[in-house]
Amino acid sequence: MAQTTEPIVRIRNLSKSYRRGTQIIPVLSGISFDIARGEFVALMGPSGSGKSTLLNMIAGIDSADEGEIEIGGVEITRLGESDLARWRAVSVGFIFQFYNLIPVLTAFENVELPLLLTHLNRRERREHVEAVLNVVGLADRMDHYPSQLSGGQQQRVAIARAIVTDPEILVADEPTGDLDRASAEEILQLMDRLVHEFGKTVIMVTHDPRAAEKAHLVRHLEKGELSVT
Amino acid sequence: MFILKYILRNLFRHRLRSVLTVVGVAVAVLAYGLLTTLVGLWYSGAEHASDTRLITRNAISLVFPLPISYLERIRGVPGVTTASYGNWFGAYYKEQKNFFANYAIEPRSYLELYPEFILSPKEKNDFLLDRKGCIVGERLARTYGWKVGDLITLKGTIYPGDWEFVLRGIYHGKEKATEERIFLFHWTYLNETMRRSVPRRADQVGYFVVGVKNPGLAPDVALAVDSMFKNSLAETLTETEKAFHMSFVSMTEAIMVAIQIVSYMVIAIIMVVAANTMAMTARERIGEYATLKTLGFKGGHLAGLIFGESVAISFLGGLLGVALTFPAAHWIETELAQYFPYFTVSPKTLLFELLAALSVGVVSGIFPTWRGATIRIADGLKRIG
Ligand SMILES: Nc1ncnc2c1ncn2[C@@H]1O[C@H](COP(=O)(O)OP(=O)(O)OP(=O)(O)O)[C@@H](O)[C@H]1O
Numbered sequence: 001m002a003q004t005t006e007p008i009v010r011i012r013n014l015s016k017s018y019r020r021g022t023q024i025i026p027v028l029s030g031i032s033f034d035i036a037r038g039e040f041v042a043l044m045g046p047s048g049s050g051k052s053t054l055l056n057m058i059a060g061i062d063s064a065d066e067g068e069i070e071i072g073g074v075e076i077t078r079l080g081e082s083d084l085a086r087w088r089a090v091s092v093g094f095i096f097q098f099y100n101l102i103p104v105l106t107a108f109e110n111v112e113l114p115l116l117l118t119h120l121n122r123r124e125r126r127e128h129v130e131a132v133l134n135v136v137g138l139a140d141r142m143d144h145y146p147s148q149l150s151g152g153q154q155q156r157v158a159i160a161r162a163i164v165t166d167p168e169i170l171v172a173d174e175p176t177g178d179l180d181r182a183s184a185e186e187i188l189q190l191m192d193r194l195v196h197e198f199g200k201t202v203i204m205v206t207h208d209p210r211a212a213e214k215a216h217l218v219r220h221l222e223k224g225e226l227s228v229t
Numbered sequence: 230m231f232i233l234k235y236i237l238r239n240l241f242r243h244r245l246r247s248v249l250t251v252v253g254v255a256v257a258v259l260a261y262g263l264l265t266t267l268v269g270l271w272y273s274g275a276e277h278a279s280d281t282r283l284i285t286r287n288a289i290s291l292v293f294p295l296p297i298s299y300l301e302r303i304r305g306v307p308g309v310t311t312a313s314y315g316n317w318f319g320a321y322y323k324e325q326k327n328f329f330a331n332y333a334i335e336p337r338s339y340l341e342l343y344p345e346f347i348l349s350p351k352e353k354n355d356f357l358l359d360r361k362g363c364i365v366g367e368r369l370a371r372t373y374g375w376k377v378g379d380l381i382t383l384k385g386t387i388y389p390g391d392w393e394f395v396l397r398g399i400y401h402g403k404e405k406a407t408e409e410r411i412f413l414f415h416w417t418y419l420n421e422t423m424r425r426s427v428p429r430r431a432d433q434v435g436y437f438v439v440g441v442k443n444p445g446l447a448p449d450v451a452l453a454v455d456s457m458f459k460n461s462l463a464e465t466l467t468e469t470e471k472a473f474h475m476s477f478v479s480m481t482e483a484i485m486v487a488i489q490i491v492s493y494m495v496i497a498i499i500m501v502v503a504a505n506t507m508a509m510t511a512r513e514r515i516g517e518y519a520t521l522k523t524l525g526f527k528g529g530h531l532a533g534l535i536f537g538e539s540v541a542i543s544f545l546g547g548l549l550g551v552a553l554t555f556p557a558a559h560w561i562e563t564e565l566a567q568y569f570p571y572f573t574v575s576p577k578t579l580l581f582e583l584l585a586a587l588s589v590g591v592v593s594g595i596f597p598t599w600r601g602a603t604i605r606i607a608d609g610l611k612r613i614g
C-alpha cells in the first residue's frame with residue numbers, strides 16, 4: 001500500500017508494564033510505529049503479547065508508562081482524564097469483541113449514546129443515527145433490544161455506534177472473535193467498506209488469519225516487540 | 230433526560246430485586262414511623278396534661294389511700310378553685326382482657342375539673358342524679374357497643390364482686406388527645422358498698438384532684454397542701470398532673486429509649502441490605518460503565534446514573550412506606566385501641582420517614598457510585614464476556 005499522506009497514528013518509544021504485587025510484568029517495551037491515514041491494520045500475536053493493551057492505549061482508555069502516542073496531531077499521552085474523555089467521544093470509535101451494547105437500550109438508543117455528548121439536537125441526532133444504521137443495514141431493527149438481535153447484528157449496531165460521531169480512526173479488539181464464520185465475514189466486509197468508502201483508519205486486533213487477510217498490513221506483536229509482515 | 234430514562238430502565242432490569250429492595254425500605258420506614266409515633270404518644274400523655282390541676286396522693290405510695298376528711302381542708306387552701314377526688318377502681322368488663330381505666334369519683338366537682346370531657350347537659354344531669362350511674366368515653370362505648378341506658382356489669386379486682394351500673398352518658402373529648410377510654414362512676418356508690426361490706430376501707434380516697442387559679446400558683450398550693458398534712462397519719466405528695474404523668478413516664482423511659490433505638494436500627498439494617506444490593510448491581514454493570522466511559526462519558530455521568538438509581542429505589546420505598554403508614558396507623562387505632570387511645574402519625578414523622586428512606590438511598594449509593602465513577606476503563610472492560 002502506498003503511504004500517501006502524513007501518518008494519522010504516530011507511536012514513539014511506547015512502554016507499558018503491569019505490576020502484580022511486587023512483580024513487574026513488562027508488556028510493551030519501547031514500541032515505535034506509524035499508521036497512515038485510511039490504512040486497515042491487523043494486529044496479531046500470541047495471547048498475552050499485549051495486543052489489547054496497545055490498542056487500548058491508542059484508543060485513549062489505558063495509559064502509557066513511557067513514550068508518546070500522537071493521533072491526528074493530538075498527543076493523547078499528554079491529555080488529562082477529562083480532556084481524554086472528550087477526545088475519545090469525537091475522535092475514536094471502539095469495537096469490542098462482545099459488542100458491549102447496553103442491554104436496556106434499543107439499537108437506536110445504543111447508537112445515539114455518543115451523540116448525547118455532542119451539541120446536536122434531537123432531530124439531528126435521529127438523522128445521524130438513522131444514517132449509520134442504514135450503513136450497517138439495520139435501519140429496520142432500530143427499536144430492537146440487543147437481546148432480540150443475533151451476535152452479528154449486535155456487532156453491526158456496535159459498529160454503527162462507533163462511527164456515529166464520524167471519528168477518523170476505529171479500533172477493534174477481536175471484533176469477529178465471538179461470531180460464526182458467516183457473521184464474521186459480514187463484519188469484515190463492513191469494516192472494509194468503512195475503510196474504502198468512508199476513508200476510516202482501522203486498527204484491528206485479531207487471532208483469525210482470515211480476518212487478517214482483509215487488512216492491508218499485518219503487524220505482529222511478540223514479547224513486547226513489533227514486527228511487520 | 231437520557232439519564233432518567235436509563236435509570237428507569239435499570240430499575241426494571243431485575244424486577245424482583247428492585248421490588249424486594251423497595252418493599253424492604255418501605256417496611257423499614259413504616260416500622261420507623263410507627264415506633265417513633267408510639268414513643269411520641271407515650272410522652273404526649275404528659276404533654277397534654279393540665280398544669281392547673283394538681284394531684285394529691287399518699288406520700289408513701291400511690292397504692293395507699295388518703296382519708297376523705299382531707300377534702301375540706303384542701304379546699305380551704307388559698308389559690309384552690311375546686312377539689313375533687315377519686316379511687317382507681319381496677320375492674321374489667323366480662324373478661325380480664327377487657328381492661329380500661331375506671332374510677333370512682335365525685336361527679337360534680339370532677340366534671341368541673343375536667344372540662345375536656347364533654348357531655349350533653351341532659352346526660353350530665355342524668356349521671357349526677359343516678360347513684361349507680363356511670364359515664365364512659367366515646368371510644369370505649371364504641372368498643373363494647375354500649376348505649377346510654379345500658380346496664381353494665383364490671384368485675385371488680387381491688388374491690389371484688391360484680392358491680393352494676395347504668396350508662397347515663399357518653400362523653401367525647403374536646404381534643405384528639407383527650408382520653409376517651411375512661412369509665413367514671415359515683416364514689417358514693419363504692420363507698421356505701423364498702424361501709425356495708427368492709428368498713429375499714431370506707432371513707433378513703435386514692436387521690437385528690439386540686440384545681441388552682443393559674444399555673445403560677447401550682448407550686449405554692451402544692452407546698453401548702455403537703456405541709457398541712459405533714460406529721461399526720463397520712464402524709465401527702467402533691468404535684469401537677471403533668472409531673473404526675475411524668476413520674477409514670479420516667480418509670481418506663483428506658484423502654485421508650487430502647488424502642489427509639491430499635492427504630493433507628495431498623496433503618497441502619499435496611500441501609501446495609503440496600504448497600505449490598507446496590508454494590509451487587511453495580512458490580513454486575515461494571516463492564517457497562519467501562520463501555521460508557523470508553524464512549525466518552527465521564528465519572529460524573531456514571532455517578533448520576535448509579536446514585537440516581539440508588540436514591541430512586543429508596544425514595545420509592547419511602548413513598549410506599551409513607552403510604553402504608555396511614556392504613557397501619559388506622560389499623561392500630563381500631564384494633565389495638567385498648568393500648569393506644571389514638572394513633573396519629575404526625576407530619577413531622579412522615580417527613581422523617583421520607584428523609585430516612587433518602588438517607589438509605591444516599592448511603593447505599595455512595596460506595597457503588599464511587600466505584601463506578603472511578604473504575605479504570607481497561608479493568609472494567611475485562612469484566613465482559
Ligand atoms: N490489569 C492488569 N494487571 C496485570 N497484568 C495485566 C493487566 N492487564 C493485562 N495484563 C497482562 O498484560 C499482558 C498483555 O495483556 P493483553 O490483554 O494486552 O494481551 P493480549 O495480547 O490482548 O492477549 P489476548 O490475545 O489473550 O487477548 C498479559 O500478560 C496480561 O496478563
Ligand SMILES: [Mg+2]
Nearest residue numbers: 051052053173
Ligand atoms: Mg486481548
